Amino acid sequence: EIVMTQSPATLSVSPGDGVTLSCRASQRITNLAWFQQRPGQAPRLLISDASTRATGIPDRFSGSGSGTDFTLNIGTLQSEDFAVYYCQQYEGWPFTFGPGTKLDIK
């Protein structure tokens, strides 16, 4: 099983700041997705294939990385961006998720 880790667990930032979230896989992968989960809501797909934005996702969200290390960059944080972010590999079954990074308002 591919183990996904994310750092940091929590990040306190201010609206208007930019942030970088990290995700690491226990082995080399290509198929990596990022999801956003707002409080009380279902997750939604932000990024697939490590860097392809999903339909309707603002361009302040960008994904990058390869191999085992991946990042999600969020530029100019809006109030609606304060949420939990999960990475997930869909390279090999089971398609495992990272534990998530929570963005808190500073």
Place this chain on the structure above:
Amino acid sequence: QVRLVESGGGLVKPGGSLRLSCAATGFIFRDFYMSWVRQAPGKGLEILAYISTSGTYTEYIASVEGRFTISRRDDEKSLLLEMNSLRVEDTALYYCTRLGAAWEIDNWGQGVLVTVSS
């Protein structure tokens, strides 16, 4: 637009059974792989199982294999999850999800709550 609506959740005793359903609209259901993902209260996400188009292939995670069965009814555009021998640790919000062309989860339902407690 794509809509996935789960139903069938509730309170069940340990060892009991429950069947979840997911009604899909807004896309050609038979053309997509589907999966179930769960989230225990205050915890992260865990994909449980997926099913291929036509139901030819299924895969499960180890903790539910032999207890849960994923199936689909393409004529009714519905996804099912039959859950048997339920355990307290199966308590979670269960999401019906669609898998995209590259197997990414591209759409989620709103989830249905399953509580296993005596």
